[in-house]
Amino acid sequence: MLINENASQAKIKTSMKKMLRRVKSGDSIYFYYNGHGVPVPSLNNEPFMLASNTEPDFVADESFFALKNIYAQLSASKADKIVAIVDSCFSGVTDGKAVLKGVAATKMVAKSVEFDKNRMVVMSAGKGNQYSNGYDKKAHRLFSFYVMKNIIEGDSDIKTLFKDTKAQTYDTSLEEYGDVRAQEPTIEGNFRLSL
Known part of the structure; x- marks a missing residue:
């Protein structure tokens, strides 16, 4: 687990390589990322995770x-099973400001990403050009708050976890921020997996 300034490029890269080296057949991987993401216009809006010490203009390096x-x-x-929960938007905008210099503060749509959809499922915070909203009342990100709440309350399969989280995240985003910042979580891959 890497938090805030400890989530540097070097630490994320090293930790992930060490973890993957230890994975054996039959294991499950739970990958959780909560942070900024940016689409890189020069790479056809290829989405990149933005580590804590990365300058957005050089993320593609x-x-x-x-x-x-x-x-x-x-x-x-x-691993037999990979569950990825990504609380990040890849719109290139945060708090109404462009993350990348020289790019207008309008939301971009990141390129879709392929992965093994039989062994892996990815739950994401929102649709392609939506914000990943905060939830200040609960001191969390909105999507992450409901993912954690529903796991704690007993959701043990991905299909139920996603159904509950999607409805709660969407409804709360409308109540808190209105239509402009509506947030509808998405799912890709094998949603029949259990936690």
Whole structure:
């Protein structure tokens, strides 16, 4: 687990490589990312995770952090089951300001990412150009709050967890922020997996 300034490029990369080296057949991987993401316009809006010490303008210099490469490494592991929960938007905008210099503060749509959809499922905070909203009342991100709440309350399969989380996140986003910042979580891959 890496939090805030400890979630640097070097620490994320090293920790993930060490973890993947230890994975054996029959294991389950739970990958959770809560942070900024950016689409890189020069790479056809390829989505990248933005580590705490990364300058957004240079995010593409480290290909390890391309979301397609993260998912490919997880998919290539020996794990029988991979559950990824990604609380990040890849719209290029945070708090109404562009993350990338020289790009207008309008939401972009990140390129879709392929992965092993038989062994892996990805739950994401919102649709392609939606915000990943905060939830200040609960001191969490909105999507993460409901994912954690529903797991604690007993959701043990992905299908139920997603159904509950999606409805709660969407309804609360409308109540808190209105239509402009509506947030509808998405799911891809094998939603029949259990936690």
